[in-house]
Amino acid sequence: MATTDLGNNEWERSKISQQDINLLKKLGISSKQDSLRFPKEESYPRPPMEYRVSFVDHLIRGLSSPIHDFLRGLLFMYGLQLHHLTPNSILHISIFITLCESFLGVQPNWSLWKRIFLCRRNGSSSVAYNIGGVVICVRPDVEYFDVKFPDSVQGWRKKWLYIHEENHGSVEDNIPPFDGAEKICRRRSWDAEATDEEKAATEALMTRIHELQNTRGQELSGIQITAYFLRIRVQPLQARKNPLWMYAGDEDVDRLSTDLSVKDLEKLVRKISSLNKKDTVPTSCGVTPYSATNALPQDHATASPLPPLPEGGEVEERVVVTDDNQGASRPESEAAGSRKSAASSEKDAEAEATSSTRSPPSAASPRSKRKRDEAVDSGTSKAGAARAEETAPDAGKRAFDLYEAALISSGDEEEDALMTHKYRGSVTRCSGGDGGVDGGDDDDGDGDDVPLDDDGDGVDFPLREGISPADSCPPESSFSLALRPARGQNLREDPSVA
Numbered sequence: 001m002a003t004t005d006l007g008n009n010e011w012e013r014s015k016i017s018q019q020d021i022n023l024l025k026k027l028g029i030s031s032k033q034d035s036l037r038f039p040k041e042e043s044y045p046r047p048p049m050e051y052r053v054s055f056v057d058h059l060i061r062g063l064s065s066p067i068h069d070f071l072r073g074l075l076f077m078y079g080l081q082l083h084h085l086t087p088n089s090i091l092h093i094s095i096f097i098t099l100c101e102s103f104l105g106v107q108p109n110w111s112l113w114k115r116i117f118l119c120r121r122n123g124s125s126s127v128a129y130n131i132g133g134v135v136i137c138v139r140p141d142v143e144y145f146d147v148k149f150p151d152s153v154q155g156w157r158k159k160w161l162y163i164h165e166e167n168h169g170s171v172e173d174n175i176p177p178f179d180g181a182e183k184i185c186r187r188r189s190w191d192a193e194a195t196d197e198e199k200a201a202t203e204a205l206m207t208r209i210h211e212l213q214n215t216r217g218q219e220l221s222g223i224q225i226t227a228y229f230l231r232i233r234v235q236p237l238q239a240r241k242n243p244l245w246m247y248a249g250d251e252d253v254d255r256l257s258t259d260l261s262v263k264d265l266e267k268l269v270r271k272i273s274s275l276n277k278k279d280t281v282p283t284s285c286g287v288t289p290y291s292a293t294n295a296l297p298q299d300h301a302t303a304s305p306l307p308p309l310p311e312g313g314e315v316e317e318r319v320v321v322t323d324d325n326q327g328a329s330r331p332e333s334e335a336a337g338s339r340k341s342a343a344s345s346e347k348d349a350e351a352e353a354t355s356s357t358r359s360p361p362s363a364a365s366p367r368s369k370r371k372r373d374e375a376v377d378s379g380t381s382k383a384g385a386a387r388a389e390e391t392a393p394d395a396g397k398r399a400f401d402l403y404e405a406a407l408i409s410s411g412d413e414e415e416d417a418l419m420t421h422k423y424r425g426s427v428t429r430c431s432g433g434d435g436g437v438d439g440g441d442d443d444d445g446d447g448d449d450v451p452l453d454d455d456g457d458g459v460d461f462p463l464r465e466g467i468s469p470a471d472s473c474p475p476e477s478s479f480s481l482a483l484r485p486a487r488g489q490n491l492r493e494d495p496s497v498a
Contacts, residue, residue: 008181010131014039015158020056026264028233028257029059037162045180051162052175057087057153059163061272062094062229064238064256066166066174070097070108071237073307077189077318078119080134081176084184086122087156088149089136090237091272095147095222097236098229100304101244102289103212103220104205105296109304111198112205116142119190131157133184145213147222148274174239189317218286227269227282228289233257245290245302 016038021030030036037051045053054063063071063082071093075081096116100108121128122135138144165175194202212220229236232247233255240254250259260268266281275281288294296302308315 008044010129010157011044011160011180012158013041013043014160015155016056016161020159024056024059026257026260027060027268028255029064029235031256032164035065035164037164039161045160045162045178047162047178050165052165053083053160053178053180054163055083055087055156056159056161057156057272058082058085058090060268061087061091062097062236062238063090064235065163066239068097068108068237068239069306069309070110072174073110073309074113075176076310077187077307077315078134079185079187079189079318079320081179081182083131083160083178083180084134086132086135087153087272089134091147091149091226092117092136094229094236095145095225098225098244099145099209101236102228102247102291103225103285103287104208105245105290105300106205106302107243107304107306109202109205110307111194111305112202113307114192114194115139115199115202115206116144119186121184121186128184130180130182130184143210143213145220145222145225147226150272150274185320186322187317188319188321190321192317212287215286220286221282223269223273223275224282224285226273227265228285230268231260231265231283233259243302245296247289247291249292 021038024030024036037048039045047053052065074093096113097108100106100112116138117136118139120135120137122133123129163175165173229244232244232252234240234244234247234252235254235256236244238254242248242252242254247254262283269275269281270277270279290296308317
């Protein structure tokens with residue numbers, strides 16, 4: 001079955017709350033005048049001159065403009081725009097840059113990246129998504145940090161905004177101009193492995209990563225790395241004056257804001273991870289990161305190869321292998337190397353079982369706009385072998401396509417069975433129904449999936465002066481609760497994965 005490209009029909013009017021705006025201000029992301037612009041009534045992004053499209057959930061995971069050359073080269077090599085990446089993929093890149101600069105003492109290394117990660121399409125056998133249409137996955141044979149991503153980041157696609165584009169001395173645009181209709185094409189670079197020469201050059205770095213993970217009493221975790229870059233208030237994906245191994249504390253020139261309180265930091269870490277209220281948020285790392293007060297050893301080599309940049313011209317790895325949106329097949333040997341990801345959603349099994357009989361949605365119909373609960377692949381799983389189709393194709397129908405089966409399913413291509421509950425009161429929201437912000441269950445019932453704000457102002461981060469809790473809380477509303485639990489399996493726990 002050919003996949004249907006939803007194209008521009010995925011975009012909806014942006015729904016950024018006052019709570020989101022307060023959080024961006026607290027994190028210093030909107031501290032510069034005109035650094036952000038918020039959409040008004042438009043249902044499709046039309047960024048002003050010198051602005052690009054981004055998302056609240058990208059910014060709070062380490063993205064700021066101008067973007068780091070490593071991210072700029074990665075987008076070029078993979079043939080992507082920022083809106084093609086899921087929030088958890090953005091966090092993967094932030095953690096990798098922090099790992100390289102703060103714990104390995106090197107610039108982010110493209111050869112090392114290729115040893116650890118690959119790209120996969122985020123979609124289904126019948127629908128190809130554009131917003132969040134690509135996920136970054138850990139290779140199946142690599143032992144990497146358990147980042148504890150949430151299985152879904154609900155509602156993130158509806159929280160888009162404009163960020164100011166700064167050239168930062170690059171020949172090309174720092175961030176590629178926005179094109180919401182640009183199709184995602186799989187390129188050779190998505191699966192490109194490090195060469196033997198690159199493996200030899202990065203072997204010491206891989207050894208050090210394993211030591212960081214496994215040294216008894218000094219284990220470094222993905223959550224520790226995440227909490228560290230959030231705590232020091234430096235955005236890993238931003239082009240900076242200094243690398244993180246030169247971080248100078250409160251007076252560092254790259255800091256966006258003052259320190260977060262312990263309470264606010266814990267809320268933010270839980271917001272972008274799978275940690276719940278009972279889990280401890282690390283306040284320090286098992287290994288002391290490099291900084292101005294913990295200098296690199298003498299004669300420590302910091303230079304690393306970046307991914308090729310746009311101004312360098314075309315490179316062989318950027319060759320298009322297939323157009324994913326057309327459902328073109330690929331060699332069976334390649335399909336065997338792409339197992340579906342861990343968060344393959346609530347509807348994965350049902351979607352697979354019915355894929356041979358279900359008609360693809362019409363891109364022109366309003367009902368074919370994204371009706372899913374914005375579940376996205378977590379990126380935590382390793383890529384592996386493609387699953388066999390659960391329903392044998394009928395005679396006369398198109399043969400089963402291994403490539404289509406290998407697409408990572410976000411599982412939200414259809415509307416889940418829902419039950420609507422109405423809660424009365426000016427502040428009460430649907431517990432667990434994600435009536436507010438994203439990821440996990442809303443245990444405290446305030447609609448934003450992080451612990452209840454104890455100061456009683458109705459939001460989880462302090463409001464700026466002049467804003468009342470009522471400005472941040474919607475009036476009486478109806479929210480929907482999905483009844484079906486997630487069926488996605490974490491492949492890291494799958495005994496069939498080596």
